[in-house]
Amino acid sequence: MKCTNRTIIVILSLLLAATPCLASFDSGLKAYKKKDFSRAMKDFKADGGKNSCYNIGIMYYKGEGVKQDRREAVQWFRKAADLGDVNAQFTMGMLYDKGEDLALDQGEAYRWYRKAAEQGHRQAQFNIGYMYTMGEGVKKDPKEAVIWLKKAAKQGHPEAKKILGVMGEKDGSI
Structure with a gap:
């Protein structure tokens, strides 16, 4: 008892x-x-x-x-x-990405964006896709870019939809 x-x-x-x-x-x-x-x-x-x-x-x-x-x-x-705050993770990514208030560091930007993107942050997903498209902070990887751009597009991100359209990515294949 x-x-x-x-x-x-x-x-x-x-x-x-x-x-x-x-x-x-x-x-x-x-x-x-x-x-x-x-x-x-x-x-x-x-x-x-x-x-x-x-x-x-x-x-x-x-x-x-x-x-x-x-x-x-x-x-x-x-x-x-x-x-683990998703908005703070995205903000850290932005600060490193833009070189505002922190030294410009694409690798750190990617790291923070990735954390936010994995939690479903739409803009972070787009930014990760863009980084893979352009080879900024990561090795250029069109397949990985499509994965992240699709995640952002599914959440209604207009630029992600536009880029996927330009890439010819409508039915899941490039």
């Missing part, structure tokens, strides 16, 4: 401990939408989850409620990306 009571107490404690995090993110998001940036920042930092880290990065990137600090933004984007 004592073991069962302990188990119940542990489970309840874990559930209660998780609730403030969700509440912190949700209240942070509400505050952000109301442009109460100091409250949003406080709640996002209290939460510490991947979505909160990404939103903190956005706030530093745009200078919302804090002094604009792109280096700090990149640190928060990287933290969120490492935690």
Whole structure:
């Protein structure tokens, strides 16, 4: 009986401990939408989850409620990306791809885009397909390009559809 009571107490404690995090993110998001940036920042930092880290990065990137600090933004984007946030992974890819706020590095851009693409991020899928088409950051590979462009096209990406049409890729063959 004592073991069962302990188990119940542990489970309840874990559930209660998780609730403030969700509440912190949700209240942070509400505050952000109301442009109460100091409250949003406080709640996002209290939460510490991947979505909160990404939103903190956005706030530093745009200078919302804090002094604009792109280096700090990149640190928060990287933290969120490492935690698996698909938008942060895509953002890291973009920053490396464009050479904005980070050194231009097509290999790193590919790595981050790939992580986001594997989670179904439509634009990341397109970017991966484009990189394979052009040989940017990866070895040129038309077959791999088609795979990724098709994934993006299935999600309605107009440029992916256009490129596939130009490649003659309509029925699954080049």
